Amino acid sequence: KELLNTNFIGKEIIYLNSVDSTNNYGKKMAENDFTDGTVIIAEEQTSGRGRLGRHWISPKGKGIWMTIMLKPDIKPDQASQITLIAAMAVLKGIKAICDMDTMIKWPNDIVLNGKKICGILTEMSGEIERINYLCVGIGINVNSEESDFTDKAIDIATSIKIAKGVKVERKKLIARILDYFESYYSTFLIKGSLKFMMDEYKRSLANIGKEVILIGKDGEILAKAEDVTAEGHLVVRLGDGTLMEVSSGEVSVRGI
Ligand code: BTN
Numbered sequence: 001k002e003l004l005n006t007n008f009i010g011k012e013i014i015y016l017n018s019v020d021s022t023n024n025y026g027k028k029m030a031e032n033d034f035t036d037g038t039v040i041i042a043e044e045q046t047s048g049r050g051r052l053g054r055h056w057i058s059p060k061g062k063g064i065w066m067t068i069m070l071k072p073d074i075k076p077d078q079a080s081q082i083t084l085i086a087a088m089a090v091l092k093g094i095k096a097i098c099d100m101d102t103m104i105k106w107p108n109d110i111v112l113n114g115k116k117i118c119g120i121l122t123e124m125s126g127e128i129e130r131i132n133y134l135c136v137g138i139g140i141n142v143n144s145e146e147s148d149f150t151d152k153a154i155d156i157a158t159s160i161k162i163a164k165g166v167k168v169e170r171k172k173l174i175a176r177i178l179d180y181f182e183s184y185y186s187t188f189l190i191k192g193s194l195k196f197m198m199d200e201y202k203r204s205l206a207n208i209g210k211e212v213i214l215i216g217k218d219g220e221i222l223a224k225a226e227d228v229t230a231e232g233h234l235v236v237r238l239g240d241g242t243l244m245e246v247s248s249g250e251v252s253v254r255g256i
Contacts, residue, residue, distance in 0.1 A: 004175050013040075022067040027123070046058075057144075062142065063144055064170055066137070074131055079124045081232045082134060087107075091110055094173070106206075138177070143160070215251060223237060224237045
């Protein structure tokens with residue numbers, strides 16, 4: 001807390017030794033009430049969740065497993081924009097504290113040499129018109145060793161320590177990420193759009209100009225990623241030359 005320079009993000013921190021999932025904890029907490037910007041941090045998650053119902057490996061003391069709880073006055077279809085903000089904040093935090101250049105794999109992964117070091121799971125509750133609350137779950141493999149990953153995961157995931165060879169102080173990294181997050185998030189709420197950070201976001205994208213496989217409910221389509229809109233949608237060119245906008249809720253992108 002003493003490392004933080006924020007006004008409201010992380011002013012309240014719930015620190016847990018072990019929990020099933022910090023996002024689950026946040027949802028339960030939200031059944032009553034909570035202070036906007038509360039951050040839930042756990043040393044270990046016993047059933048950490050990833051996107052699309054996947055499991056998220058969260059060994060004790062090895063990573064940053066946290067959830068930022070928010071009460072934004074935005075529409076549900078804007079929620080994915082908060083994921084983009086979180087990705088940008090993680091990337092900038094890692095650059096500042098670890099002096100490492102990572103890239104964003106649209107919409108919500110941070111990758112290093114093509115392997116994932118961070119995933120973001122944003123979940124919301126609310127009406128059709130307005131959001132009640134948002135849980136922005138951030139999982140970063142900080143000091144995980146190769147042995148912490150399953151054989152399957154090691155092909156696609158890595159950690160800051162594996163890449164850098166030295167341990168990183170998680171506290172400092174958390175504080176810097178929350179600083180960046182608040183700064184981007186506050187600007188977003190004032191401006192009502194992500195236009196102000198899109199140039200920076202696009203420069204950090206691993207996808208642009210690359211082939212992507214769109215995995216949707218109608219099967220898989222091969223396309224080429226060309227752009228991202230200020231709404232956070234990916235613009236892809238299909239085989240027949242037409243452009244299509246896809247949102248993260250509709251598809252999952254494979255390959256970078
Ligand atoms: C993904 O890439 O699939 C998203 C992974 C999100 C993991 C984080 S860790 C903190 C929070 N609690 C969870 O159970 N999941 C998110």
